[in-house]
Amino acid sequence: MKKTLLLALVAIIGLVANAQGRSALKINEVMVSNNSSIVDEYGDHNAWIELFNSAYGPLEISSVYLTTDPNQPKMYPVPLGDVNTKIPKRQHVIFWADNQPDKGTFHTTLQLVPGQDNWIGIYDANGITLIDEVVVPASLTDDQTWARKTDGKTIVDANGNDISWEVRDNGAKADGTPSYITPSSNNIIKDGNHKVQYFHERDKNGFALTVMAMCIVFSALLVLCICFMIISKIFAKVVLSRKLRAHGLDPIADTDAAEHDSGEEIAAIAMALAEHLDAHDTESTVLTINKVKRAYSPWSSKIYSLRELPRR
Amino acid sequence: MSEFFMNNLTEFWHLTGFYNATWQHLVMLAVGLFFIYLAIKKNFEPMLLVPIGFGILIGNIPFNAEAGLEIGIYEEGSVLNILYNGVSAGWYPPLIFLGIGAMTDFSALIANPKLMLIGAAAQFGIFGAYMVSLLLGFMPDQAGAIAIIGGADGPTAIFLSSKLAPNLMGAIAVSAYSYMALVPVIQPPIMRLFTTKKERVIKMKPARAVSQSEKIIFPIVGMLLTCFVVPSGLPLLGMLFFGNLLRECGVCTRLAKTASNALTDIVTILLGMTVGASTQASSFLTKETIFIFFLGFMAFIIASTSGVLFVKLFNLFLPKSKKINPLIGNAGVSAVPMSARISNNLGLEYDPGNYLLMHAMGPNVAGVIGSAVAAGVLLGFLA
Numbered sequence: 001m002k003k004t005l006l007l008a009l010v011a012i013i014g015l016v017a018n019a020q021g022r023s024a025l026k027i028n029e030v031m032v033s034n035n036s037s038i039v040d041e042y043g044d045h046n047a048w049i050e051l052f053n054s055a056y057g058p059l060e061i062s063s064v065y066l067t068t069d070p071n072q073p074k075m076y077p078v079p080l081g082d083v084n085t086k087i088p089k090r091q092h093v094i095f096w097a098d099n100q101p102d103k104g105t106f107h108t109t110l111q112l113v114p115g116q117d118n119w120i121g122i123y124d125a126n127g128i129t130l131i132d133e134v135v136v137p138a139s140l141t142d143d144q145t146w147a148r149k150t151d152g153k154t155i156v157d158a159n160g161n162d163i164s165w166e167v168r169d170n171g172a173k174a175d176g177t178p179s180y181i182t183p184s185s186n187n188i189i190k191d192g193n194h195k196v197q198y199f200h201e202r203d204k205n206g207f208a209l210t211v212m213a214m215c216i217v218f219s220a221l222l223v224l225c226i227c228f229m230i231i232s233k234i235f236a237k238v239v240l241s242r243k244l245r246a247h248g249l250d251p252i253a254d255t256d257a258a259e260h261d262s263g264e265e266i267a268a269i270a271m272a273l274a275e276h277l278d279a280h281d282t283e284s285t286v287l288t289i290n291k292v293k294r295a296y297s298p299w300s301s302k303i304y305s306l307r308e309l310p311r312r
Numbered sequence: 313m314s315e316f317f318m319n320n321l322t323e324f325w326h327l328t329g330f331y332n333a334t335w336q337h338l339v340m341l342a343v344g345l346f347f348i349y350l351a352i353k354k355n356f357e358p359m360l361l362v363p364i365g366f367g368i369l370i371g372n373i374p375f376n377a378e379a380g381l382e383i384g385i386y387e388e389g390s391v392l393n394i395l396y397n398g399v400s401a402g403w404y405p406p407l408i409f410l411g412i413g414a415m416t417d418f419s420a421l422i423a424n425p426k427l428m429l430i431g432a433a434a435q436f437g438i439f440g441a442y443m444v445s446l447l448l449g450f451m452p453d454q455a456g457a458i459a460i461i462g463g464a465d466g467p468t469a470i471f472l473s474s475k476l477a478p479n480l481m482g483a484i485a486v487s488a489y490s491y492m493a494l495v496p497v498i499q500p501p502i503m504r505l506f507t508t509k510k511e512r513v514i515k516m517k518p519a520r521a522v523s524q525s526e527k528i529i530f531p532i533v534g535m536l537l538t539c540f541v542v543p544s545g546l547p548l549l550g551m552l553f554f555g556n557l558l559r560e561c562g563v564c565t566r567l568a569k570t571a572s573n574a575l576t577d578i579v580t581i582l583l584g585m586t587v588g589a590s591t592q593a594s595s596f597l598t599k600e601t602i603f604i605f606f607l608g609f610m611a612f613i614i615a616s617t618s619g620v621l622f623v624k625l626f627n628l629f630l631p632k633s634k635k636i637n638p639l640i641g642n643a644g645v646s647a648v649p650m651s652a653r654i655s656n657n658l659g660l661e662y663d664p665g666n667y668l669l670m671h672a673m674g675p676n677v678a679g680v681i682g683s684a685v686a687a688g689v690l691l692g693f694l695a
Contacts, residue, residue, distance in 0.1 A: 195694055199452040206446045206455065210439035213689045214432075220541040220685045221432040221678060227533055228425040228526075235526055 367588020413555025431678025437615020462611025545688025
């Protein structure tokens with residue numbers, strides 16, 4: 001039974017891990033009509049589809065399907081056995097939609113038609129699970145691309161509309177920023193660490209970061225502190241209750257009784273009993289409490305702190 | 313024939329260390345020897361300073377890099393480069409944290425959870441040094457990497473600097489470990505300066521006995537809470553608490569023993585040696601390194617001071633019977649267990665019956681958690 005459960009658990013984890021991995025594959029940029037943009041290794045201008053691995057680990061995409069027809073999900077299977085189908089983390093590959101699969105792994109049976117909406121989908125190896133899809137609008141003209149604003153990211157506005165995509169033509173956007181076509185590279189070109197620049201400009205003396213960071217450090221440890229104060233109180237009650245039960249007392253009625261069994265009181269009672277019963281051996285009958293100075297103490301002993309491992 | 317001999321011998325001479333040596337190499341070799349001297353003769357953190365010191369010697373043997381021998385630590389594919397990968401990719405520090413977790417008994421902290429706040433207060437050393445680093449002209453990411461020296465935690469310093477400022481990592485690591493070794497020299501004057509004689513003899517109540525169940529719950533709850541607050545600290549905090557769970561659960565004794573002994577020893581050897589070897593003269597002997605050593609020293613002073621002062625402040629709100637001895641405030645800087653031992657030694661100096669070790673272990677291990685959280689915060693803000 002245990003083995004069956006274990007196998008089932010491993011299988012579920014494997015399935016989940018696989019699903020998570022494939023879902024990181026995204027259609028990132030598409031050019032439907034390529035007149036003077038990039039050329040393939042044969043020197044031809046063809047329509048292209050850029051895929052992006054949005055995960056932070058490499059992604060093997062062989063055996064997934066590319067298609068332009070939802071009724072024909074297995075239109076172009078990405079072939080097995082090509083090392084180039086393993087996309088490094090946060091990197092891109094380009095597939096040519098030239099209907100010439102005999103030219104190599106990245107030349108597909110797909111064809112994109114200018115002047116009409118083009119649906120493109122990626123299906124997982126089972127040909128059923130849709131990993132990603134996009135509709136490239138008919139309005140796209142020659143040498144323009146339909147690209148995600150941020151690589152691999154889906155952006156939704158306040159009304160729930162998908163605003164992830166935009167037209168790019170190597171010109172300028174409405175806000176004046178460049179609108180680069182970026183085959184095989186990031187759609188957002190990073191020229192430095194923006195967080196560092198932001199802190200450099202806005203927090204020159206580091207005071208704001210210091211305040212924020214100290215608050216976070218204190219909060220983290222304060223939460224832990226409060227949590228363990230509560231836990232220790234609960235455990236103290238449990239221990240007390242067990243102790244009372246062990247002595248045959250009612251844990252609810254006799255809560256106070258246990259509070260008096262401190263070491264000092266027990267010692268005093270023991271001494272009084274010994275005195276009363278006269279249970280001494282032949283002794284001087286003089287009781288002296290001396291403070292003993294010694295170098296050794298369990299408080300400074302390593303065996304009670306760092307190195308002792310509990311055993312069951 | 314003689315020409316053949318001469319040509320080959322000349323070529324060989326050009327490959328030797330004697331031919332390629334510069335004064336910078338000699339300075340670094342002297343630094344390495346000094347570290348080894350401190351470790352062996354003075355017994356300053358020998359398990360760290362011997363590997364680092366010898367690593368400095370290895371990393372600063374002059375050779376002709378253009379000969380393509382693939383022996384240097386920065387030459388891809390060389391043996392040293394493969395070993396150095398654990399530092400540059402940042403996977404040695406979490407393994408060390410696994411070992412620290414498996415070695416550490418958090419009982420003192422669980423018994424007296426308020427001591428965790430001392431561990432938090434001492435992290436001010438990190439951020440104080442961050443502000444001064446910015447003043448000296450470092451960019452925020454570099455300043456963050458340098459400032460983490462104040463956490464007095466070598467693995468954390470290496471982990472963070474490998475992410476934020478890989479080019480400064482060698483200097484930061486050597487600085488962090490040097491000051492950790494010098495904790496017995498740096499901290500006592502600060503502790504004396506900021507405490508009165510009356511405060512130094514405060515006797516704290518022995519901590520209550522902590523049940524095994526509490527010890528098992530601690531790493532699980534600790535990991536969940538701290539990592540939910542600072543997910544960027546996950547590699548360090550996750551491994552720290554995982555190691556502690558191995559230790560406390562009682563059913564993984566073999567794993568706990570391996571993590572706390574063999575594994576930690578192996579990683580310490582590799583980490584120390586490769587960090588030492590990464591301090592090559594050309595990149596180490598710079599103005600920035602001097603600044604880093606200065607900032608590291610300052611960070612240690614600020615951290616120790618803020619820990620002690622925080623306890624004094626905390627005492628204002630505590631009843632007389634529950635006052636905390638401010639001599640344990642310095643232990644908040646991490647540097648386990650050296651700073652806790654210093655608290656204990658100083659306490660005994662003023663009252664031979666006042667053992668503070670177990671009390672100081674509370675803020676000490678809280679300092680480990682605190683510095684990992686602080687590293688996570690810096691990583692989140694600046695990476």
